[in-house]
Amino acid sequence: MVQGSGDALLEQLRARLAPAQWPLPLKRLPKGTALVGGAVRDGLLDRLQDQPDLDLVVPTDAIALTQALAQELHGTCVVLDTERSIARLVLGGWTVDIARQDGACIEDDLWRRDYRLNAIAVSLQPWGQLWDPTGGLNDLQQGCLTAVSETNLTDDPLRLLRGLRLAAEIPFTICSQTMGWIERHASRLPEAAPERILAELQRLVRGEHADAAIATLKSVPLLRPWAAEGQPPAPSDTEGMSKEEIAVALPLARLTALISDDGMIQLRASRALRQRCERLRFWQQRTGLAPECLPETDRLRLHDELERDLPALALQLPMPEKEIWLRRWRDADDPLFHPRAPIDGNSLVNALEIQPGPLLGRLLHHLKLERAFKRIQTTTEAIEEAKHFLTRESEAL
Incomplete structure (x- = not known):
């Protein structure tokens, strides 16, 4: 090398x-x-x-x-x-x-x-x-990863995880003695600052050789305090995806498969990252291989919550469903994959003399649903549907 x-x-x-x-x-x-x-x-x-x-x-x-x-x-x-x-x-x-x-x-x-x-x-x-x-230099030439000493690893237990992160980034083979030290002292990783542990994991899941490193990681109890127990391995079939899509979707899917929701909190992940993992996990478990079978309201919620990270969910879909979903997601004008209300709240207030409040919120959500499934498209159609909605609401009182 x-x-x-x-x-x-x-x-x-x-x-x-x-x-x-x-x-x-x-x-x-x-x-x-x-x-x-x-x-x-x-x-x-x-x-x-x-x-x-x-x-x-x-x-x-x-x-x-x-x-x-x-x-x-x-x-x-x-x-x-x-x-x-x-x-x-x-x-x-x-x-x-x-x-x-x-x-x-x-x-x-x-x-x-x-x-x-x-x-x-x-x-x-x-x-x-x-x-x-x-x-x-000899290790670089041989493609192997060797700890300087056992004591050096335990002086800073984050180094135990760092070895696997390096193997995820570069195709190194961890030497047997070093692997033995990592296994022996795995329980000491929580001594490291949680933010540092998460930073190493975020680099690991982005690595070109992450799947092999994750397989090794799961055989060593390094992540036991934070692990997502019972979570299946992250899907890794990226066929049909661009490099940019893979760079966002695959690390998120891997991290979600590795660390539980509680583990993300313990590792002091940002609120935004926690929400992304929680939502992806929820919809992975909810949809399985057949998200098309969800009721309309759930499909709308799925695309609302996962709009940015939909490729991470698409990883688990078989072809040709994955190809269809990715093609629609790439279309910024797709009304379901990028749901938007066809009219804003201020326009509704002015056109229908409705007051801001919960009723207006329900109306906007209804119009978003109608547009998502192409039952309305124009502003004029949205106002007419809004009138029908308000009539039904008043009759239901």
Whole structure:
């Protein structure tokens, strides 16, 4: 997976990292600064993003340095860990984490990291030296994921989950000893901050190799406190879907299959994310393979609640139903898949002299239903149907 060695490898890495394009000039960094972790790993694997997250290790006070850089470069400094002197510099869409070196030298720092392929560093100031004390380059070449040590995993239990997240993003095989450590200490994952656990899971479910990683994850009790018990595996047949649709639908379906509604609350997911998972789970269980059989009012509610995330529900549908649903969902003017009332409340108030309140709300919902199933289409038809509705309502009193 990694090609080249020595000076040729360093030059290749520099070309891929392209530090001249970073918003942080290298000359502003103190002597002894090194780039570590994911950017080095991904640079060696030639899988860097356009704006990779950068992790720097400096021999000085990282927080004071980050604050000074933020002021000089008109960025933002966020203090992440006062005790260990770690801060984040945000510059025009780039994120640079700066940490004080842990130990007397960079090698000491690298020996304290999680996985060997994350324990590779390259000097930035001055450029030109590659450190790999634990054997991370060999792991990259062999396509395996090996923890630096058992103690390093338990020092921060989030690292137990991170190994599976890395395997979801890159086709690594977790070595048997490391897998044994993950299984042995799985019950310690709740010691990590819930927000950090959720962040790792959200990256895991987006991974190109997530299905294989999730299968391994389910065989290890890492997620037991938050797991969606009895939930079937997330559907993964994306035939007929665009890359953009897959990128939204598949991670949501995977996360819903992994974590229960209560688990999402415990992991402190945002209200919006919790609602998306709750609604998808509800309609997955309610509709099964035959959503067309739902009553009209339920079909309208389904499309109202899942409008944005309908492709995640469509994942479980067989062909040709999935193809039909996706085609209709892509049509922004489809009155059922994108339900809208044919007339707004103010227009109804003016045209019919109806007062705002619950009756107006029921009327708007009724008109939305009528439009969704194409019984009315124009504003004139909507007003006439509204008159009939109000007559029926008054007669029912």
